[in-house]
Amino acid sequence: MLDRALLEELLAEVRLAPSVHNIQPTRWRLVNEDTLLLVEATMRRLPAADPSGHDVRLSHGAAIEGLSLALGRRGLRIAEVEPVGEPGASGGLQPVARIAIAAGGQADGLADFVSARASWRGGFRPFDQPGEAALSMFSALAGDVQLVRDTDSIDAIARLADEAGLHFLCDDAHRAELLHWMRLSRSDPSYERDGLSAEAMAMSGVVAFGTRFVLGPLFPLLRRLGLAATLASERGKFANSALALFHRPEGEDPLVTGRAFYRAWLAMTAQGLAACPVSVLADRPASNRQLIERHGVPKGRRLVNVFRLGLAAGAPAAVRARLPVAELIV
Numbered sequence: 441m442l443d444r445a446l447l448e449e450l451l452a453e454v455r456l457a458p459s460v461h462n463i464q465p466t467r468w469r470l471v472n473e474d475t476l477l478l479v480e481a482t483m484r485r486l487p488a489a490d491p492s493g494h495d496v497r498l499s500h501g502a503a504i505e506g507l508s509l510a511l512g513r514r515g516l517r518i519a520e521v522e523p524v525g526e527p528g529a530s531g532g533l534q535p536v537a538r539i540a541i542a543a544g545g546q547a548d549g550l551a552d553f554v555s556a557r558a559s560w561r562g563g564f565r566p567f568d569q570p571g572e573a574a575l576s577m578f579s580a581l582a583g584d585v586q587l588v589r590d591t592d593s594i595d596a597i598a599r600l601a602d603e604a605g606l607h608f609l610c611d612d613a614h615r616a617e618l619l620h621w622m623r624l625s626r627s628d629p630s631y632e633r634d635g636l637s638a639e640a641m642a643m644s645g646v647v648a649f650g651t652r653f654v655l656g657p658l659f660p661l662l663r664r665l666g667l668a669a670t671l672a673s674e675r676g677k678f679a680n681s682a683l684a685l686f687h688r689p690e691g692e693d694p695l696v697t698g699r700a701f702y703r704a705w706l707a708m709t710a711q712g713l714a715a716c717p718v719s720v721l722a723d724r725p726a727s728n729r730q731l732i733e734r735h736g737v738p739k740g741r742r743l744v745n746v747f748r749l750g751l752a753a754g755a756p757a758a759v760r761a762r763l764p765v766a767e768l769i770v
């Protein structure tokens with residue numbers, strides 16, 4: 441069933457799955473013709489932003505869903521995902537899950553949106569009638585989402601996101617790690633490989649140039665002058681957007697959560713809605729708690745992330761930074 445050529449074909453689609461900071465931590469080993477081993481590239485962890493490894497594991501989950509969608513198009517399916525429990529890292533690679541592949545897969549409609557889905561970090565235009573219909577359709581179909589529409593609540597959540605964002609940025613290690621994954625100039629050799637390019641972050645050249653200093657050596661001074669909050673604010677990006685609070689069962693393995701996360705995002709794309717996670721809202725316990733209480737996240741569910749979504753006021757970035765398929769096979 442599986443061989444190297446088919447695996448390469450599959451991974452060309454799988455690698456389009458989202459990953460936190462676009463670190464692309466997932467590697468694949470062909471064990472035999474019906475088994476793959478999902479392996480983590482341990483050099484690509486985020487000790488400051490993701491100390492528990494939750495978001496890296498969720499990113500692996502998204503990659504597993506990407507594999508499932510790619511297999512379905514070829515009449516194949518994932519028969520079983522068996523997490524590998526014991527720590528056994530060697531050579532910078534840590535086995536995460538053994539994946540059994542079987543015949544009998546079916547094409548899934550969401551697979552058609554894998555190449556169109558991308559993080560949208562630009563502005564939104566107001567919802568028109570078709571946009572409203574798309575949002576209603578998404579909300580009716582998506583089981584794990586609580587939509588927030590009223591502008592007062594959205595503005596309050598935007599302020600909460602700024603507070604949470606600034607809280608994390610005030611940590612030196614966090615800022616350094618973020619800068620490490622930012623690709624602020626096209627001359628960066630990794631601009632088209634991984635990380636967050638200026639274009640993907642919807643930054644102009646001037647802003648990208650300044651970001652190096654604002655998040656780097658100037659940050660402590662800007663903070664003392666009370667300017668850091670204004671410079672880091674993303675409040676404007678919430679204008680004309682809706683918010684989708686994405687929740688999943690408490691205690692769920694992030695490997696499973698990641699599959700649902702990717703499907704929810706693809707379902708937004710399928711409705712023509714542009715979206716981007718705002719992780720700081722879920723990552724900071726105080727804002728996570730507040731959102732659960734104020735916006736009716738059902739009991740027994742945890743708030744995994746918050747998506748800003750709506751009608752993109754512009755075109756998507758031309759470059760999707762991704763590692764070559766050959767590097768993903770170990």
Ligand SMILES: Cc1cc2nc3c(=O)[nH]c(=O)nc-3n(C[C@H](O)[C@H](O)[C@H](O)COP(=O)(O)O)c2cc1C
Pocket residue numbers: 456457458459460461462495498499502557558559560561635636640716717718719720760
């Ligand atoms: C767990 C997780 C958390 C993320 N959090 C954020 C976030 O807070 N802000 C953001 O702009 N993008 C966030 N992203 C989006 C990634 O940066 C994005 O998927 C990656 O850069 C690849 O780009 P693409 O989505 O356009 O394919 C997150 C993605 C994942 C999987």
